[in-house]
Amino acid sequence: MAEVLTGERLRDALAGGWSVVDHKLRREYRFPDFAAALDFVNKIGSVAEELGHHPDILLSWGRVRVETWTHDADGITEKDLLLAQRIDGLWGDRPLVTHPNGL
Numbered sequence: 001m002a003e004v005l006t007g008e009r010l011r012d013a014l015a016g017g018w019s020v021v022d023h024k025l026r027r028e029y030r031f032p033d034f035a036a037a038l039d040f041v042n043k044i045g046s047v048a049e050e051l052g053h054h055p056d057i058l059l060s061w062g063r064v065r066v067e068t069w070t071h072d073a074d075g076i077t078e079k080d081l082l083l084a085q086r087i088d089g090l091w092g093d094r095p096l097v098t099h100p101n102g103l
Helices: 007-014 034-051 078-091
Strands: 019-021 024-030 056-060 063-068
Touching: 007 019, 024 078, 034 056, 034 063, 034 078, 063 078
Parallel strands: none
Antiparallel strands: 019 024, 024 063, 056 063
């Protein structure tokens, strides 16, 4: 079983915009429309398949929320940090988009 991360290693991951919620890594990404958000989800799916580690993904208009944790460890492991890093690589340096209605 993979080792659950705590302390400094976990804090380093949080510096990238991820937060810990209920023993899971979570991050939300914003997009200008549904199509762009869906495209991002599909890219995440390809990375998840490649790594054999699959996050929970919530897709809505202009918004994607990703949660990842290692089920058999019941916590955050190196697998989750790698997946988070790869997802952030897909995101690149794009700024967050704020919806005109504040959504």
